[in-house]
Amino acid sequence: MNASNDRPEKDSVWQKTPYSNLLRYNPSQAYFARFRVKGKLIRRSLKTNHITVAKLRLADLEKNEQQKAHSVNAVSSGGMTFGDALAVFKSRMENNPALKPRTKEYCRYRISALLKSWPGLAEKAVSRISNAECLDWSVKNANQNSSSSHNYTVRVIRRVSAIAMETGVRYDNPSLSAQRVKQRTRKRIELPEYSKFEQLVAELRNSGGGFAKPAAELVQFLGRAGIAYGSGSKRKGQKRKM
Numbered sequence: 419m420n421a422s423n424d425r426p427e428k429d430s431v432w433q434k435t436p437y438s439n440l441l442r443y444n445p446s447q448a449y450f451a452r453f454r455v456k457g458k459l460i461r462r463s464l465k466t467n468h469i470t471v472a473k474l475r476l477a478d479l480e481k482n483e484q485q486k487a488h489s490v491n492a493v494s495s496g497g498m499t500f501g502d503a504l505a506v507f508k509s510r511m512e513n514n515p516a517l518k519p520r521t522k523e524y525c526r527y528r529i530s531a532l533l534k535s536w537p538g539l540a541e542k543a544v545s546r547i548s549n550a551e552c553l554d555w556s557v558k559n560a561n562q563n564s565s566s567s568h569n570y571t572v573r574v575i576r577r578v579s580a581i582a583m584e585t586g587v588r589y590d591n592p593s594l595s596a597q598r599v600k601q602r603t604r605k606r607i608e609l610p611e612y613s614k615f616e617q618l619v620a621e622l623r624n625s626g627g628g629f630a631k632p633a634a635e636l637v638q639f640l641g642r643a644g645i646a647y648g649s650g651s652k653r654k655g656q657k658r659k660m
Contacts, residue, residue, distance in 0.1 A: 435469065440476055451476045455483045482509045500547065501540035503581040504529065507574075528571045535559050535571075544582040549595040556596035565599045572596045615641055 432450075433442040439453040443463075449472035452461045460483055464475040482505070511517065511525055533540055536555050552575070560568045572593070579593040619641075623634035 437469075437473060437476075439480070440469075440472060449476075451479050453480060453483075455480075478512065482512055498544050498582060498585065498587045499540065500542050500544050500578065503544055503578045503585075504540065506581050507578045524570075525574065528567070528574055531563075531567070532571050532574060535562070544579065544587055547579070547592050549592045552593045552596040556598075560597065560599045565601050569598045572598050 431444050433444055435442060435449075439451055441450045441452050442448070443450055447467045449464045449466055449469065450461055451464055452459075454460065460479075462479065464472045464479070466472050466475065508526075508529070511522060517525075535558070556568075556572060559571065563571070575596060576591065576593045579588075579591045582588045583591055619634050619638045622637060623631055627633070
């Protein structure tokens with residue numbers, strides 16, 4: 419610590435812990451991280467009074483800051499990879515107080531899914547990612563995931579690619595070629611006609627199983643309970659409405 423923080427412990431607002439780079443702020447009892455990355459001093463609240471939680475958050479923070487510093491060095495040397503840009507994106511996401519924990523958790527999950535669906539992407543230089551590659555990836559990914567999952571992943575890859583533009587590594591964003599898809603609607607369920615429904619119940623009743631009769635009665639009850647029929651005979655083609 420610097421001189422201002424080297425006062426006797428009884429007079430200091432900062433209390434050392436048994437763990438390196440982890441301090442406790444006495445007035446609030448909250449834990450803080452304090453470490454250096456590339457000579458830069460970082461001191462940040464871990465927003466918890468529980469030391470076990472603080473240790474986990476400290477490890478994540480140190481990892482994020484190390485990745486961020488590495489990305490800055492990569493940019494200065496002109497060798498930025500998608501993984502470098504991704505580290506900056508993750509650092510911003512993790513340290514954004516406006517994002518809820520569950521949102522951050524889902525974003526981490528989609529990042530993992532992205533890297534799994536595009537092998538070698540993290541190591542690929544952002545300057546060498548083409549529009550065609552992004553388009554091909556999006557077509558394959560859309561066929562293997564729900565529309566909402568796919569569209570969220572497209573948003574992630576676009577934001578990561580935008581970081582490369584911020585740093586001057588690229589002047590365009592190839593991930594804009596990655597296609598989003600419309601929300602898929604659920605397939606409409608066509609209910610059987612009354613005669614077919616009764617036939618299904620009869621087959622179930624005569625199936626010979628130990629619970630065939632009560633099961634058939636239950637199905638018949640549930641079917642009839644949710645169906646409104648008009649009085650009179652059942653016309654051909656008339657369907658139940660459940």
